[in-house]
Amino acid sequence: MPSAPPDTDDPIDFRVHVVAESIRLFAEQGYESTTVEQIAAAAGISRRTFFRQFGAKEDVIFADHESLLELVAAHLSDGPEADPYESVCTAAELVFLHFRDSRMMAVRRLRIVQGVPALRDRELVTTYRYQRLFEDHLRARLPEESPAQLIGYAAAITSAHNYLLRAMIRGDENATLEHLRDELRQLRRTFTRREVDAGADAVSVITHPAGMSPEEIGHRVVEQLRAQRRDRGQ
Incomplete structure (x- = not known):
């Protein structure tokens, strides 16, 4: 289920939220099977925001x-x-x-x-x-x-x-x-x-x-x- 990003200006809280959602999907579906679109949807952000903030799937896990x-x-x-x-x-x-x-x-x-x-x-x-x-x-x-x-x-x-x-x-x-x-x-x-x-x-x-x-x-x-x-x- 998609989750809304934290209502905060703290960049660490925001990144931890997206990292946590990406890790959850990787654990459930496998790293190779998880797409950027799925991560963005689960984190409650747009695909464009994902690429602007994190670059690529292999970057987000350590973001x-x-x-x-x-x-x-x-x-x-x-x-x-x-x-x-x-x-x-x-x-x-x-x-x-x-x-x-x-x-x-x-x-x-x-x-x-x-x-x-x-x-x-x-x-x-x-x-x-x-x-x-x-x-x-x-x-x-x-x-x-x-x-x-x-x-x-x-x-x-x-x-x-x-x-x-x-x-x-x-x-x-x-x-x-x-x-x-x-x-x-x-x-x-x-x-x-x-x-x-x-x-x-x-x-x-x-x-x-x-x-x-x-x-x-x-x-x-x-x-x-x-x-x-x-x-x-x-």
Whole structure:
């Protein structure tokens, strides 16, 4: 049954509504069998509005990310006095909160994406766009720091976030916002520490096989940090 779009000027609410309707149809009818006309009708918008706002069927399933990316960019640009390392962490939390609050839609999307190779590729590209925002922010605000260090920090934050985000979507009760904050805080301490206390273990460089997913890399990062904390009796 067609549903009316939300009566709001919030672009995120509008996009989430259309994304949710498209995902519902993909789940019920199959991705290949669902047409743009059906999505537009189900979302209560015209075909012309659909193409103007979303472009194509393969774009709509990730359309809420476009508004999220804008939200993250705006968050990172707020207040030049803010700690750039902390701003990246709180930006990652914004993304986690969005998907926590729309978890069932995220569950359906994950199932659909896993079955369509082209959508899996698009998901990887979308994930990297968040990481690139973090990298650009850090390099602009901290020009005196090593670019490799800043890029490594952005990658670690993104990977840890994605690992816990996937765990939350899959129903892991331990994958909470508080857990995410704890892991991001530890990453921040690791990357921003200028001196290693006497007797403390050096920070290890984590290597991984080519082709390993961001979620698997994030899992390795989290496990390594936990091991270091246990060894130091924290």
